[in-house]
Amino acid sequence: MITKNPYQDNRHTSLRTLAMPADSNPSGDIFGGWLMSQMDIAGGFYARQLSKSRVVTVAVEAMTFHLPVFVGDEVSCYCETERLGRTSIAVHVETWVRRDQLSDDSIKVTEAVYTYVAIDEDRKPIPIKKPES
Template identity: 60%
Template sequence: MTDTAMTDPTAAHARPIADTAPLGELCIRTLAMPADTNQNGDIFGGWLLSQMDIGGGVFASKLAKSRTVTVAIEAMNFRKPVYVGDLVSVHATLIRVGRTSIAVHLEAWVMRRKEKQFILVTDGKFTYVAIDDNGRPREIHQTGLPNPA
């Protein structure tokens, strides 16, 4: 990780590993199960990415007050493995709201069975677009939305 990524506030996808507490709003919490493992017995990265996308979608839909769809996933950082039995929590922080889109910084943290602190395992930037009932992009009314990080 570069020094710029650690100090540049616009590089929200590249937080230092030394963080000890989740940042943002809790969106989803789930338990990593044996059916979610890869050939090495660790939790499959695709499963973790899907949990992050679900949490980000919940967050974006709440802000947009409509359905949202994922249009981009950028700068995923898989920092540490996730193991069977880990409690996985996904936290979201608003980065930016556009006319129809919402950019969100997502973090996945785990609480391991024998640990007493959360561990940052993955983070990244996800972008969602608000859609209407016909699946077309719709404008996001920005009154009352939180200020981006």
């Protein structure tokens, strides 16, 4: 299932990294927990930028692993707002890989919705300023 990544030119590229041997199990597949953490980092960057405040992860829902990630894959996470509440932001994170870094072909391997809450210095929820339309 090789496809052109529909998000590749999108401004919401939140993270790009390389899957390394230390992130894999003995079979050479990347640990799902490592991938989830990369997605959480990407979603956190996105939510912080949108909220203009510190954010914390409060939930992960609908995590779907479509295909494995292998050592050497270029891993990219793309984010978009799914829901914007008073103090929370639900971010849809898609993860795509390029198995051959010399190719433009990408494969969607994972997606999930991460929910973040904006907090103040005392770690109390604060309202998110809505973006100007």
